[in-house]
Amino acid sequence: MEKSELFPVDQEDIDAFWRDGAVVLRGVLNEHWRRELADGITLNLVQPTSRRVDWVRDETTGDHLFHDQLTVAHNPHYERCMLASPLGPLAARFMASPTALAFYATVFVRSPGTRSRTPWHQDQTYWCADGRQALSIWTALDPVPAGTELEFVRGSHLWEKPLAQTNFDEQNLGGEREIEDIDFMPMPDFSGADRDRFEFLGWPMEPGDVLVFHGMTVHGGSGDLPAGLQRRSISTQWLGPDARVTDRPGGCNPDWLPELAQNGIGLGDYPACAMCPTITAEGTILP
Numbered sequence: 001m002e003k004s005e006l007f008p009v010d011q012e013d014i015d016a017f018w019r020d021g022a023v024v025l026r027g028v029l030n031e032h033w034r035r036e037l038a039d040g041i042t043l044n045l046v047q048p049t050s051r052r053v054d055w056v057r058d059e060t061t062g063d064h065l066f067h068d069q070l071t072v073a074h075n076p077h078y079e080r081c082m083l084a085s086p087l088g089p090l091a092a093r094f095m096a097s098p099t100a101l102a103f104y105a106t107v108f109v110r111s112p113g114t115r116s117r118t119p120w121h122q123d124q125t126y127w128c129a130d131g132r133q134a135l136s137i138w139t140a141l142d143p144v145p146a147g148t149e150l151e152f153v154r155g156s157h158l159w160e161k162p163l164a165q166t167n168f169d170e171q172n173l174g175g176e177r178e179i180e181d182i183d184f185m186p187m188p189d190f191s192g193a194d195r196d197r198f199e200f201l202g203w204p205m206e207p208g209d210v211l212v213f214h215g216m217t218v219h220g221g222s223g224d225l226p227a228g229l230q231r232r233s234i235s236t237q238w239l240g241p242d243a244r245v246t247d248r249p250g251g252c253n254p255d256w257l258p259e260l261a262q263n264g265i266g267l268g269d270y271p272a273c274a275m276c277p278t279i280t281a282e283g284t285i286l287p
């Protein structure tokens with residue numbers, strides 16, 4: 001792996017990303033990369049990490065929602081895709097940065113027909129890193145029909161206060177998370193009574209399409225699947241040079257601080273290290 005592939009980016013999409021907090025790009029991952037990710041998921045399901053949770057597991061209906069979070073070293077297929085597919089250079093271009101740091105990957109696998117919506121949240125308020133140059137690139141290996149899309153609250157990455165946090169534990173998915181010392185914005189009822197107060201973005205997608213969204217963009221709501229349709233989705237997390245490692249009053253999720261410390265990275269550092277490799281906007285993978 002010497003170079004990442006490149007995918008052409010329109011300035012209009014970059015402008016929309018900074019204005020709205022999320023954009024869809026069509027046809028970014030070709031069949032080769034989709035197969036690589038599918039192989040990664042097959043391996044991940046039989047070799048989960050210690051961070052794996054099953055948000056849904058119903059032996060009667062067969063419904064299963066598997067979730068894991070991994071840095072590149074955990075899975076050679078995800079590693080190849082994060083380093084050599086167009087994702088890294090795209091992340092750098094969207095962050096208006098010469099480089100993108102491959103922070104980690106998040107995996108969601110819903111068995112066919114599983115009905116479990118992702119709670120509304122902002123990723124970055126859980127991360128052990130902060131910065132304006134911070135985004136995720138989400139993709140699904142299965143079609144995403146209308147009504148099951150991941151939704152984004154338009155412009156929410158620019159809100160002054162962070163959104164109240166949701167519980168992502170296996171036992172209490174979506175429950176309120178009590179954290180002192182943070183001036184949170186109370187959680188609106190985005191799916192119900194407060195829906196008219198906000199503007200939402202969401203796109204039906206085909207395999208190979210990707211969503212690029214800012215680390216502070218509020219999102220959720222996806223995943224009430226029709227019978228027979230599965231969803232294997234991967235969200236890759238990227239940081240730019242203004243990002244710094246941080247701790248959070250309520251703890252981080254995922255908490256990479258111990259692993260970063262083993263790589264010589266502490267609070268306040270930019271986390272460039274063997275665990276989080278860097279790719280340039282031109283596709284060079286830095287040693």
Ligand SMILES: O=C(O)CCC(=O)C(=O)O
Binds near residue numbers: 106108118136219
């Ligand atoms: O795929 C999903 O249901 C949730 C995705 C998500 O929350 C994320 O990528 O941060």
